[in-house]
Amino acid sequence: MLSPADSIVPEWLVVPDDANDLAVAVWPASATRDADGALVLAGIRATTLAQTYGTPLLVIDEDEVRTRARAFRLAFDAAAGDNGTTAQVYYAGKAFLCATVARWVVDEGLRVDVCTGGELEVALAAGVAPGSIGFHGNNKSVAELERAVAVGVGTIIVDSAIEIERLAAITARVDTAQRVLVRVISGVHAETHDFLATAHEDQKFGFPLPEAEAAVARIREIPGLEFAGLHCHIGSQIFGVAGFRESASRVLELHAALLEGGPVPQLNLGGGFGIAYTRVDDPTPIETLAGEIVAAVAEGCAARGIPLPALSFEPGRAIVGTAGVTLYEVGTTKDVELDSGATRRYVSVDGGMSDNARTALYGAQFSARLASRAGIGAPQLSRVVGKHCESGDIVVDHEYLPADLAPGDLLAVPSTGAYCAALSNNYNHVPRPPIVAVRDGRAGVIVRGETVADLLSRDAGLETGTMNHDEGVAE
Template identity: 50%
Template structure:
């Protein structure tokens, strides 16, 4: 369904300025500087609760339990981990750093899952020491290494096997994760997934909990989830038939699409929950057996729409096009260092003049950054007022996921702060980099 890319509390005042979380964006820029990532806490937590409640209720209709895992890679801070703990969600991590931030935020280790196709020994060791609830194994090498580590530490490692189901879904090829020719998972088609399940089942120091898959990102098709669930539950039945053992957990992954631009489609969690639960029920009827404990991973669908980025405008220029037209180039004080998705994936975004009203006609514009790259584009094509000028504020919607978490210090840029806003108050989640930080990282001769 078409959806707005802006979070729930974003509104435009009579003077044209945007407010979010009850705060004027001009005040946010004055207090915290720009570029600035702004997280609408009310929206963020409402989206988390929607996945928790809708999927929980939809699967409960069939007598099944459901957990929702928030994706740390979308955006994580210790305070966000605390929100997810308070709101009853679990947490995915994919590195030692994400694990430590999650623990710092108070997320219980048993509600954390560790992902990754090439987990390092220190990551696996720490996960075993703190008692994470699940380690999603991705290769036969990892199964062997993890079993040995667990033995040396006198622990048992709870594992799910990541399965490549062959269901192709999602957008850009770099975010489709269940086709054969890519780095994640163990193939269902070649029999590697079943062999890996046997290996985990027979390992002395592994507790095999179940199976996991993730078919991609920005998915709008319920049919893709239905096909993936069918293949996963068929594999589960094959394993039980071959070994006599049960697999108590099935993670269906996620990748639910969000709207990045006005009028774009998004997958509604209420509709998706019912459709996916009913599809799973139909598949369970085909394959039989007891219902497992299910889980999903909404990914960017929680953090993405809840965030926006504020920029200050610097240079504005008109550039002639080959067809005789022109384009307004609006350069801002950030760019590919705070949002690399445009240059990496060809991602599209919505931008608006955020600090005032304008009666000037709209003109075709391109929002660009300040870096030494011609590809340093924030928003490729957007209509902005023709009188945009230096000192104006621009807001870019739906940047709550993969903005700060993928940000870099290219050109020794300073990564922006992340602030949460709610009920007319702001607080810093992640502070802005400083020049002192850059000099601390640098090692002089």
């Protein structure tokens, strides 16, 4: 017979034997607890980090980023070599990009993928070689394209017929050549949230397969454009390789047809490799991903009697996601009795959807643990919520936390390295938190936190008085 609590607990969430345990897959490898039960990241107590930098605080484990970046490069190098080709790995900067992270991944042999002019400028300012940058985006402006061509971006991934003509005009004007890939929609429906699936037909990215051949033909007519190959990205937070195998098979049909009109040297299959956010998530090992995806492409090429192209991949979340841990201070707790007769504890923290919008956007699931000490008492079904004026301001929807969790405790939410800082905002005029890197017992700010003064500095009305809307000038 079901208890009242069973009606509100998702099937995947089980009562832990110990509400202080750290599920290995969702934490950086350096995460441990000390003798007092406090969380330790890269040799530094979470309490020390919170006291030094305040909360909320996003902590990024440098070794975790470097280890994962290196693992992707080595795995795809090996898989490509085993099949007689080469592979390039681009770090997808949209997951989280700052100068320091860009330098880490380049140090580990990766290239960098950007998708706006702003991301391009961060990569350039960090010293990333322009030739090792790939530039995505479904609506690149003329100014962004001009900048990319001027600095010598290695590859622009074209997304529309309009963009092709924009690049044709730019390269003709400056008398240069630009290397491009054509993004195609394979029609594979990735098993992920609708907002994270990018290869189904009814969405904004790329050319449908039936239209892509004409786009390539047009590019081949333009003296200033060099057609380098095809690109396809099926989505994000995907487990397993079935979707990648099917997508590669469909794109290879087009690839083979295009070979009749000239070389197609490269195939970029994007990224989207999933990570663990809860203890039941089972991400595919990096070596398995690389081996099986490259083998699938090799098999597809052999079946069609065509040479295996050079391959490219764009992991982002899978490199930086598990490296991030967000620290919050608990402000209030509240036990709410539900109509079912069950009780859920609401744990309010000093951040929320301004520093982690993923739960509100996608219904994403996260984990949480008491970080300042070891908790005691039976695990209590809890929901971690933020301080914003939205009932949907949820950080962790379902979790079991120690019954004695109280105001002033430090709470840690793991796997927040990807798409948390990148999506952060100032809703309710809450400043964005600092981001700190940790390694070997040392910590340092890599992105400064905002202050209320920073927010006020953008309010022109505080400097110029009331705006005269008719004149467009300050009175």
